[in-house]
Amino acid sequence: MAAIMLPSALALFSFILTLLLFILHCTSVSQDGMILLKIKKENWRDPRNILSSWNEAHQNPCSWKGVSCDTFHSVTTVNITGACISGNLTSAICGLPNLTALIFQTNSFSGPFPRGLLQCEGLRLLDLSSNQFSGTLPIRIFELSELRVLNLGDNAFRGSIPPAFGMLKKLEGLFFHGNSLSGAFPTFVGNLVSLRNFTISNNPLLPGVTPKELGNLKQLQQLWLYNCSLEGGIPEVLGNLTELESLDMSMNRLSGDIPSSLMALSNLRVLTLSENNLSGQIPATIGQLRSLSSLDLTDNQLHGTIPQIIGNLTYLDTLIFSSNRLTGEIPAQLGELRHLRVFMVDGNQLNGWLPQSLGTYSNLRDVEVFENNLEGPLPKNLCMGGALFSVDVSSNNLSGTVPSSLQNCTSLTALLVYNNQLSGEFPPGLWDSLNLNYLYLGNNKFEGKISAKIGGAKNLKRLKTNNNLFEGRLPAQVGQLKELMYFDASKNRLSGPIPHELAGLSSVSTLKLDHNFLSGEIPKEIMSLKMLNQLYLDHNRLTGEIPGPLNHMTNLDLSNNLLSGGIPLELGRLRLNVFNVSNNNLSGRIPDGLDNLVFKESYLGNSKLCGARYVMLPPCWSPHKLSSWRLATILLPPLSIAVVALCSICLYRSSFRKPRSTPLWKVTLFSSTEVDELHILRNLKESNVIGSGGAGKVYKILLQNGQVVAVKKIWNTSGLEKKIMRKAEQEENKVGEVEVDAMGLIRHTNIIKLLSCISSEESNFKLLVYEFMPNGSLFDRLHDGPGSHMVLEWPMRYRIALGAARGLCYMHHDCFPPILHRDVKSSNILLDGDLGAKISDFGTSRELDKLGNEYTVSFYVGSHGYIAPEYAERLKVNEKSDVYSFGVVVLELVSGKKATGEAEYGEEEHIVTWIRNTIRMGREEIEVPDKRAVKDNCIEQMMRVLRVGLICTHRQPKRRPCMKEVVEMLVACGGDKLKEKELK
Incomplete structure (x- = not known):
């Protein structure tokens, strides 16, 4: 009987032991999890708490954010992309026995290349891109012999690329873009015959030719070499890359012809050779690139005509030939490209007529032929298919009228026809096109009126009708354009008053109505627009005073009008870059902030203005009109009485109380330079002023220790200066305590040094003391x-x-x-x-x-x-x-x-x-x-x-x-x- 019970007891014991082990496993973190938790705790900083799921409460690390496992619950991938994590990447992570992929893209890791990762011998993918790594690249990278993808892009690595990278025979993707690599182009890349993707773009490499060894990479699908100091010609051997789908060699100094061998790349979808010095003609064999969807040859020295055979590229999506020296006509068959979305040949010297058939195909979306010498009318059927999105034919010699068929083009968001010879009335139905964002009609010969229908273009963001022959009143309906940010109607024949309804332009930042025949007063409502910072009303017939308030103005030109009254004092506190009120009837004192040599011609033709020292205007009170004897006779008696009375009052008060102390000034030092605030305050004299602007005046002051400083007197603060003097009070307009350590943010030999800040609760200004720059700006x-x-x-x-x-x-x-x-x-x-x-x-x-x-x-x-x-x-x-x-x-x-x-x-x-x-x-x-x-x-x-x-x-x-x-x-x-x- 005992013999029979023994196996049962053993089976029961085995069951209980297995159950206990299972429970223990379910209530504890695995070895892989313990490794990750230790790394997180000891080496990483996680300010946004992205890795909150990495804790003992979640025993299975396979459920943690960014962690992937195999079927045996062993960690294979750690992906913490975009987590803002910083710290150290040590060899501890290589303790994960089945780790194959580390993806730390877009974080804040810094320092040299983490050489501890070289111990992760099983890695197949390592992505350290978009961090702050610096220093040189590792010379023992060959230890990661299993790597398939290595991405070191967008860091600060410098120096040369070690030849050891050429030993990673299994690499399929190698990315060096966006670093500071300054050595020679790594010709040994030609040994990596398995490469499918290679980019070394945006590196200041030593100038050199494109290595012919790249022709060995027969599996290559993506080759990005833009902005890496290449010069000389494009090698013919690149035509051997039969699998290539994307080639970008832009922003280099390449010269010579476009090699005809590239036209054999039947799989090529994207070809970008822009911003080089390529010459010669566009190869006629380009029609062989049957898969091509994007062709960008902008900013070169190409000449000749656009090959007719481009009409065979039925998948072409984007065509950009800007800034070349092309001549001849635009091929008529381009309109037959069923998939054409963008057509740009801007910046060339093309001659001829736009083909009338260009827009007669249903999928035409974008027509961009600006900056050429094109002639003739605009094609009439540009929007026949109803898909036209954008038209830019600016800066040509086009003539005739804008086709009336565009009035029915509801898909149109941008119409740019400026700098041509177009004439006649603008089609009425286009003024209120609901989806239009950009309407540029400037520098043509359009006639008639700006239609009141303009109020229907609710999505219009930028409107330019300048330098035409538009006449009549500016329609009040313009004020209904709530999205409008830029409006230029200058140099026309507009007349009548400026509509008060323009106050509805809540988004407008630039308003140009200059060089017209506008009359009446400037509406006060316009001047108080919160977003408006550029206003040009010069060369009109405006009357009345300059209204205020003016909130954020940076450019203001009111010259050549009939304005009267004074210049508003608040203008002196603005950061004005452009200011001109010349040739009006203004009078009174120039505000302190506008007494600046920059504006030396801004007040001409206003004989009653006064008080500007630096622009050579007379003082506001001229004592030379009275003789010295008569002036003394008038002033001496009352002055004597006032002095005696003042002395009596002071003596009387001093007998009853202690003398009042000097106002308490707080001095915050940002350097070792000792500053006597009373000495600074006593020397805030007009004779020491070296500059004046919107924020206040700048004084040159000699300290008692012999050091010269620049003192900036400011009335309130913004930007970084506001941070330097952060307020302790809740009210933003009060002067508060200085935050001593804020200036520690910027300490550099090429940044102006703030020496100290002087402030007082009893004053309405602060003084910033800077090192003096003797050679100016x-x-x-x-x-x-x-x-x-x-x-x-x-x-x-x-x-x-x-x-x-x-x-x-x-x-x-x-x-x-x-x-x-x-x-x-x-x-x-x-x-x-x-x-x-x-x-x-x-x-x-x-x-x-x-x-x-x-x-x-x-x-x-x-x-x-x-x-x-x-x-x-x-x-x-x-x-x-x-x-x-x-x-x-x-x-x-x-x-x-x-x-x-x-x-x-x-x-x-x-x-x-x-x-x-x-x-x-x-x-x-x-x-x-x-x-x-x-x-x-x-x-x-x-x-x-x-x-x-x-x-x-x-x-x-x-x-x-x-x-x-x-x-x-x-x-x-x-x-x-x-x-x-x-x-x-």
Whole structure:
């Protein structure tokens, strides 16, 4: 009996033991989970608590966010993309025995390449892209021999790519884009015959030719080589890449013809060769690319005609031939492309007529043929299929009228026909097209009236009717356009009063009604529009006084009218870039903030204005009209009585109480410079004023220790200066305590140094004490200001560009959180005693949550000519907006010309378009470099720096480099003549 019960007992014991082990397993974290928890606790910082599910309460790590497992519940993948995690990546994670994929894309990891990861020998995918890794690439990368995909893009790796990367024979994807790699192009990539995707774009590599070894990569499907210093011709061997689907070699210095071998790539869908120096003609064999959906050859030196055979590309989606030297007619069969969505041949020198058949096909969406020499009328059937989305035929020689058939085109969102010879009345049904966002009719010969139907275009954002023959009254219905941000009706024949209904333009930031025959008073309601910051009403017949309030105005031109009365005092506190009230009947005192040499011609033709010291107007009270004896006779008796009375009162009060103490001034130091606040206050004299602007006056003061400082007297604060002096009180208008550690955010040799802040609860102003810059601003040096007689030669200009770039790079990449300046311009780059560049004026800056994020602002601040297109047009900003502004400064340094207002610019009034047009004509080396700066055969280097400026001012923010890349590109431009150590 015992023998029978023994097996049963053993079976029961085995069951209980298995049950206990199962329960133990279910109530404890696995070994893999323990490894991940330890890493999270000891090595990572998770500010947004993204990894909250990583805890003992969730025993199975396979259920944790970003963790994937195999069928045996063993961790194979850790993916924490976009979690904002920082810290260290150590070899501890390699303790996961079955780990094959680590994806840490878009986080905040920094420091050198985490060499501990080289112990993860089973890794097949490693993605460290979009972090802040720096230093050199690992020379022992070959230890990860199983890798299939390696993504190191969008970091700050520098130096050369080690040859060891050529030993990763199993690689199918290799990504180096968006770093600071400065070595030679890695020819050993040609050994990676399994590669399907390879990109090394946006790196300041050493200039060199495209390696022929790339022709060995027969499996390659994507090859992105844009902006990596390639020069010479495109090698014929790229025609061997028969599997290639996407080729991007834009933004280099490629030259020569487009090789006919590329036309054999039957699988090619995207071909981008824009922004190079390619010449010759577009190969007639291009029709062999049957799969092609996107072709971009913009900004080259191509000539000849557009091949007729392009009509065979039935899948073509986007066609861009802008900024070349093409001639001839646009092929009529392009209208037969059933899948055509975008057609752009802008910036060429095409001749001939637009084919009438262009728009007779149902799927035509976008027609863009701007900046050519096209002639004849617009095609009549552009919207026959009802799918037309955008038409841009601007800057040609088109004539005739706008086709009436477009009135029925309900899909149309953009109609741009400016800079042509179009005439007649604009089709009535187009004025109220509901879906229109952009309507540009400027610089034509349109007649008639701006229709009252315009109120029906509810989605209109930008309306330009300038420089035409429109007449009659401006319709009040314009005020119904709640989405309108930009309205330009200047240089027409409009008459009558400005409608009060324009106060309904709640989104408008720019309003131009100048050079018309408008009369009556300026409606007060318009001046108080919250978003309005640019107002041009000059050259009309307006009367009455200048109304207020004026909230956020930056540009105001009221010149050449019949205005009377005084200039509103609040104008003196605005940050005005443009201000002109000349040739009116104004009288009275000039507000303090407008007594500035910048506005020296803004008051001409107003004989009753007074009080401006720097613009040479008479004082508001002129004692010379009375003789000295008579003046003394009048003034001496009352003055004597007043003095005696005042002394008596003071003596009387002093006998009863202690003398009143001096107002309590709080001094916050940001440096070791000792500041005597009473000495500063006593020296706030007119004789010490060196500048005046919207924020207040700037004084040059000699401290008691012999140091010269610049003291900025401000009435209230904004941007970073507001952060520096954060209020303790709840009321924003009160002056509060200074936050001592705020200025620690920005400490850099190329950023102006704030020495101290002086404030008092009893005063309505603050004093910011800055280091003094004896050489003024870059604008003054380059243009008409003080010191402009001392010519800046090119080596010094190059040094200034590099210094300013480093200052902005620090703000964008080394501050936490990053800082966006928003008003980068040559007048905000100051020069020290050695002509070293320092970024100044942070009154409009703002902190960023994260680089790359796009922010919408209520209104734009900044200066005309420096503002990025997306900022001006859509009020969208990020750090790439600063990059654009800096690019304009670079163009100023190379050319010696102002951002706007030069006679050479013509109607465009912009340095960027002028330089691009000059390059298009092949005259950049002759016309662009500032002859005053040229020294020791530096033209070649000036052209390299010019290219950096043009890349920074690319219209598309994503195509602009970040500031760390700009610094690397500028350093690379220095070559052997200017070593980096000499520029620090």
